[in-house]
Structures are given as structure tokens and as C-alpha cells.
Amino acid sequence: MIRVLAAAFLLVLWAAVPARAHVVESGAELRVTQTFAAGEVTLVIAGVSSVPAPLLVSAHAVRSTGLQLGLELRSLADGSRSAGSARVGQGPAALPVRQAGPYELRVRAGGEASVIPFRVLVPAAAPWTMVMDGAFLVAGLLVVGGVLAGSRSRLLVGGASAAGAVAVAVMLLTPYLPPAPPEGAAPVTEAGRPYVQGRFSTLPARPATGAEFTLTLRLTDGATGRPVDDLAVHHEAPAHVVITSQDGAVFRHVHPLRTAPGVLSVRLRLPSPGRYLAHAEIERQESGGQLVSGAFAVAGPARPEAEPQETAPQETAPQETAPQETATPRITPAEPVAGSPVTVEIGVEGPLQPWLGMPGHLIVRSEDGAYLAHAHGAAALRFTLTLPDPGRYQAWAQYVTGDRLVTRPFTMEVDR
Numbered sequence: 001m002i003r004v005l006a007a008a009f010l011l012v013l014w015a016a017v018p019a020r021a022h023v024v025e026s027g028a029e030l031r032v033t034q035t036f037a038a039g040e041v042t043l044v045i046a047g048v049s050s051v052p053a054p055l056l057v058s059a060h061a062v063r064s065t066g067l068q069l070g071l072e073l074r075s076l077a078d079g080s081r082s083a084g085s086a087r088v089g090q091g092p093a094a095l096p097v098r099q100a101g102p103y104e105l106r107v108r109a110g111g112e113a114s115v116i117p118f119r120v121l122v123p124a125a126a127p128w129t130m131v132m133d134g135a136f137l138v139a140g141l142l143v144v145g146g147v148l149a150g151s152r153s154r155l156l157v158g159g160a161s162a163a164g165a166v167a168v169a170v171m172l173l174t175p176y177l178p179p180a181p182p183e184g185a186a187p188v189t190e191a192g193r194p195y196v197q198g199r200f201s202t203l204p205a206r207p208a209t210g211a212e213f214t215l216t217l218r219l220t221d222g223a224t225g226r227p228v229d230d231l232a233v234h235h236e237a238p239a240h241v242v243i244t245s246q247d248g249a250v251f252r253h254v255h256p257l258r259t260a261p262g263v264l265s266v267r268l269r270l271p272s273p274g275r276y277l278a279h280a281e282i283e284r285q286e287s288g289g290q291l292v293s294g295a296f297a298v299a300g301p302a303r304p305e306a307e308p309q310e311t312a313p314q315e316t317a318p319q320e321t322a323p324q325e326t327a328t329p330r331i332t333p334a335e336p337v338a339g340s341p342v343t344v345e346i347g348v349e350g351p352l353q354p355w356l357g358m359p360g361h362l363i364v365r366s367e368d369g370a371y372l373a374h375a376h377g378a379a380a381l382r383f384t385l386t387l388p389d390p391g392r393y394q395a396w397a398q399y400v401t402g403d404r405l406v407t408r409p410f411t412m413e414v415d416r
């Protein structure tokens with residue numbers, strides 16, 4: 001009898017221990033979208049399951065541009081550096097990393113550079129999994145030892161039962177125990193951080209129509225006044241910036257480069273003179289999201305844009321809309337009521353490809369710009385949101401189909 005039990009136990013042990021040893025979730029990939037003047041790029045930093053390892057970094061775009069990126073990786077722990085390059089839509093660069101912890105990836109495209117802070121995380125085994133594995137091992141050794149020695153001493157049987165009980169107890173508790181933080185993770189701080197104070201500015205201070213200028217967002221901590229440099233990547237970017245002309249005719253959705261701690265910049269070229277509104281969606285680590293807004297003016301004669309948007313050969317997918325893409329979406333109820341949910345359905349011309357981690361995005365702005373909402377669509381490109389007040393709203397639905405980013409503008413009237 002005891003031989004059968006021992007064989008059964010050995011089988012369990014053989015099955016359980018190697019399985020545990022292999023339950024190493026390789027770190028998830030990090031996707032960071034950045035808008036360079038030469039084109040918008042999504043950098044994909046692959047996860048690693050152990051160090052040292054090559055860190056694979058690849059670059060993707062809605063429309064493959066072949067844009068060449070210079071990459072430089074620096075460890076903030078020991079200052080070690082490595083460099084490589086990646087071409088949009090082609091294979092990854094392999095940058096060696098020796099340890100887990102904080103890193104900076106410097107990305108160059110054209111004459112611009114962005115520095116992306118991130119952490120290399122290596123999954124770690126929780127202490128209680130070691131307790132469980134150890135207990136299984138002790139129980140197994142005692143049983144096997146007892147069988148081999150032909151002994152059934154109470155001490156052996158008691159010890160094996162106790163160790164087995166510990167192992168099984170820990171195994172049953174496993175789903176309820178917290179996972180171990182991965183190696184290289186940031187120390188846990190008290191949840192919640194102060195609000196960010198944000199200010200938009202342009203260089204030159206008064207941009208001209210059709211001319212490239214830089215829009216900069218400076219973020220400071222609402223408690224210390226120091227630069228905010230702990231933005232979490234959400235929806236595949238540290239910041240989502242929407243620029244709209246006051247009349248809603250011009251729309252840009254961009255992902256600025258981090259040019260210094262707390263400083264985000266993006267190069268733009270706008271076709272029409274007048275007042276523009278800028279809204280940035282940001283999220284600090286371990287905190288909620290926040291919307292930061294500002295305004296600036298563009299002077300000069302209207303300079304209608306050619307299609308595609310600009311003449312540079314490696315331009316990002318155009319966001320100005322062709323007239324045939326302004327087909328009316330279906331809005332339910334047909335006469336939306338302030339404060340009640342409204343559903344918007346967009347008919348799309350082909351299968352959707354995920355963009356910024358979602359099948360589709362809907363951005364809605366009140367006429368005065370005081371209200372801006374960003375909703376995400378379900379697979380059929382249906383959005384539900386609540387408009388707070390009566391009035392006219394500008395809306396832009398964005399999705400990717402056939403390797404093309406489509407932006408469809410429309411308006412919604414809320415009567416009461």
C-alpha cells in the first residue's frame with residue numbers, strides 16, 4: 001500500500017515541481033507611440049524572462065514608411081549603454097541588457113530625439129512558492145527514503161504527512177496570495193500622486209500657417225512644482241494630444257516626444273489661421289488620468305493642404321479627411337439628450353486593425369472646447385458616451401483599416 005502511495009506521490013512531485021519552475025511569465029511588451037515630424041512610430045519593447053538578455057526593440061507604423069530610427073539604451077542603475085538601429089516595419093534591434101531595473105531608450109528620427117524611460121522587469125518567484133516546492137520536496141524525500149529503507153517509523157510517516165500538508169495548503173492558498181513583484185520594479189509608493197499643472201506653449205510664439213512649429217507641453221507637480229517625469233504609458237503612449245481649430249475644421253491627434261523631464265514636444269504644421277485648442281490626456285503612474293488643456297493662435301493666410309497632408313515622402317498617415325469619408329454616423333437616440341447616454345455607430349469600409357490598442361477612438365469636443373471626451377469603440381465601431389450640456393459638439397471618429405488611419409468628422413446637436 002505504502003509503495004503505491006509513494007509512487008503516486010512521486011508522480012505528483014515530478015509533475016508539480018518542474019511545472020512550477022517553468023511558470024515564468026515573460027514580461028509583457030511595452031508599446032510606445034511617438035509622433036516624429038518624419039512620421040508616427042510605435043516602438044515595441046519586448047519583455048524579457050531573465051537577464052542578461054538581448055532586449056528586442058522594433059518599430060511599427062500604420063503605413064510602413066521605412067523610416068530609420070537610431071536607438072540608444074542606457075541603464076540608470078549602472079550607466080551602461082548600448083546602441084542599435086531599427087527600420088519601421090522591419091525586424092527588431094537587439095540591445096543587450098545585463099540587469100533588471102530602470103532604463104532610458106533614446107530614439108532618434110530625422111533631426112528629432114525622444115527619451116523614453118521604462119523598466120526592464122524580470123518575473124520573480126514569490127517566497128511562498130519556494131515554501132511549497134520545498135515542502136513537496138521534503139515530503140517526497142521522506143516517503144521515498146522510507147520506502148527504500150523499508151521503514152515505516154512514525155517519525156517518517158508523520159514528517160512526510162506534515163510536509164505534504166504544508167505543500168497542499170500553500171498550493172490551495174496560491175490563488176489568494178499576492179504575486180511577487182517582478183525584479184527591477186519601482187518601489188511601491190503610497191497610491192495617488194498630486195495633480196499635474198500643465199502649460200502649452202509654441203515656438204515660435206506665433207506660428208504661421210503652413211510653417212512647421214513646435215508645440216510644447218510642460219508638466220509640473222501640483223505639490224512640489226518640480227517637473228513631472230512619471231507618466232504611465234496608457235493606450236500605447238505617455239500622452240495623447242488632440243489639437244483642434246476652434247471651428248473644428250482642423251484636427252490632429254499626436255503623441256509628443258519627451259525632450260526633457262516633464263517636457264513633451266511635437267512638431268506641427270497647420271493650414272488655417274485662428275485659434276486652436278490643445279488637450280492632453282496624461283496619466284501618472286499609480287494615479288488616475290488627467291486632462292490638461294491650453295490654446296494658441298496661428299496667423300497668416302489659409303494654406304489648404306495637399307493630400308497627403310504634407311509633401312514629405314515619409315509623412316505620417318494623413319489625418320485631414322477626404323470628403324467621401326464624412327458619411328453620417330448613426331446616432332441613437334437621433335436627438336441626444338444632455339446627461340443621458342448616446343450611442344454612435346460608424347460604418348467602416350473594411351476590417352478594422354487595432355490602433356493604439358483599440359478597434360476605434362471617438363473624440364468629442366464642445367464648441368467652446370471646455371469639454372473633451374475620448375471614447376473607445378467596440379469591435380463593430382460603436383461608441384457610447386454622455387454629453388453633459390445642450391449645444392453643438394464636434395466629433396472625430398478614428399480607426400485603422402487597410403493600413404490607413406481614417407479620421408471621420410461629424411457634429412452632434414444636443415437640444416435639451
Ligand SMILES: [Cu+2]
Nearest residue numbers: 237240241356
Ligand atoms: Cu493618442
